[in-house]
Amino acid sequence: MREPTGVDPSVIASQYVAADYFQAYSVVGMLAVVGVLFVAVAFGAGRLLRPVVPTPEKLMTYECGVDPVGEGWAHTQVRYYVYAFLYVIFAVDSIFLFPWATVFAADGYGATTLVEMFIFLGFLAVGLLYAYKKGVLTWT
Numbered sequence: 001m002r003e004p005t006g007v008d009p010s011v012i013a014s015q016y017v018a019a020d021y022f023q024a025y026s027v028v029g030m031l032a033v034v035g036v037l038f039v040a041v042a043f044g045a046g047r048l049l050r051p052v053v054p055t056p057e058k059l060m061t062y063e064c065g066v067d068p069v070g071e072g073w074a075h076t077q078v079r080y081y082v083y084a085f086l087y088v089i090f091a092v093d094s095i096f097l098f099p100w101a102t103v104f105a106a107d108g109y110g111a112t113t114l115v116e117m118f119i120f121l122g123f124l125a126v127g128l129l130y131a132y133k134k135g136v137l138t139w140t
Contacts, residue, residue, distance in 0.1 A: 023069055082136050 097117075104113045131137055 079136065082131075086131060086136070088123070089127070093120075097121065 100113055100117050100120075103109050104117070
C-alpha cells in the first residue's frame with residue numbers, strides 16, 4: 001500500500017535524473033575551470049619570473065636570423081601554395097583509404113565498398129587531371 005505523502009513518485013524520480021544529469025556536467029565545468037586556472041597561473045608565473053630588459057635589438061623585427069632590410073612587402077609565388085594545397089588534399093584523402101580497407105575486409109561489404117572507393121578515386125583522378133590541364137603541376 002502507498003503512503004499518502006501527496007508527492008507523485010514520478011516527480012521524485014525525475015528530480016533524481018535531473019540531479020544526475022547536472023552532476024555529470026558539473027564535473028566537466030569544474031575541469032574547464034581548473035584548466036583555465038592552470039593556464040592563468042602558468043602565464044602569471046612566467047610574467048613574474050622572466051627578466052624584462054627591453055633593448056633595441058630585442059624590439060627589432062626578426063626574420064630567420066637575418067637583419068631586416070628594405071620594406072616588408074615581397075612578391076610570393078602562388079604556385080608553391082598550390083603544391084602545398086594539392087599535397088594536403090591527397091594526404092587527407094589517403095587517410096580515408098585505411099578505414100575503407102578495414103570495411104572492405106569485413107564480410108558482406110566487399111562489393112559496395114569497392115564501388116564506393118572507385119567513385120572516390122575517380123573524383124581524385126578528375127581533380128588531378130584538372131590540375132594537370134591547368135598547368136599547375138609543371139615546375140618552372
